[in-house]
Amino acid sequence: MSHSVQAHLDVAPAAYDVAIRKFIPHYEEMLSRAVETLAGLVSPKAHILDLGAGTGAFSQEVAARMPEASLTLLDADPAMLEQARGRLASLGGRAKFLRGSFFDPLPACEAAIASLALHHVHDLSEKRRLYGNIRATLPTGGVLVNVDITLATAPALEKLTRTGWAAHLVACGDTEAEAYARFDAWAQEDRYFSVTEELDALQSAGFAHIDVLWRRGPGTVLLAVA
Known part of the structure; x- marks a missing residue:
């Protein structure tokens, strides 16, 4: 799997950390909840695998909260790494x-984050295959903490969530037309499943x-324990 953040989001890797706060509502709150949960569930000296690590923002927060932990950051985009x-x-x-890819054999770890x-x-x-690959690298009791976007399958609920998301983009400087154009552009590469679909996929992976753990607007934090 190859991926370029600059091609996908039209954002240089050096500018990503600023841009993501514009693109994703409640980004810092979402990340904070994930880090807090991770630190409460795994050993302070755990080895943690960051999948699609990007600029390392998630890993940096984890490292600050868990100063004895070690981390492996995996990403397909060399510029982000x-x-x-x-x-x-x-x-x-x-x-x-x-x-590397999410589908490559993954390093053994006590926890995976994304x-x-x-x-x-x-x-x-x-x-489902991806979640199975993550499950295979975790010991019994190991955890996956996934910070991502979910959208309802019911059209009316999806529209409601996107309306709120677009309002966030407008508050950060987009016009309404630009906000919805972003959704269309992102959809060429991104796929947002529903919470139910995500939970079913995790269950089927074992x-x-x-x-x-947390949900606000499109932002969602999912926990899976092996």
Whole structure:
């Protein structure tokens, strides 16, 4: 799987951390909830795999909250990984960087995390296969914390969520037309499943316990325990 953030979002990797706060409502609250949960569930010295790590924002938050943990950051975009290397240089050997696909054999870890990355998998059967690949690398009791977008399958509910999302984009400087044009552009590469579809996919992949930790607008934090 290849991926370029600059091609997809028309945002240079160096500008991504500012842009994502414009694009995604309640981004910092969502990430904070995920980090808090992760720290409460795994060993302080856990090895954590960040899937689609991007600029390393999620890993940086985890490293600050869990100063004895080690991290492997996986991403298909070399430019984003380079940003992550610079961002996490102070961690030294605690952080490793790996270019690759979600579907490659994954490094063994106590926990896997992902932030706004797994929605690049379009087909639901492929999403199940992805979750199966993550489950296979986790020990019993290991966790997946997935920060992502979900949308209802009911048209009226999806429209309501998108209306609120568009209002956020407008508040951040877009016109309404520009906001909806972004949705159309993102849909060429992104696929937002419903919460029910996500939970079913996780269950079919063999996770023992699954929950919705946080949800506000389109933003969702899912937990799956192996």
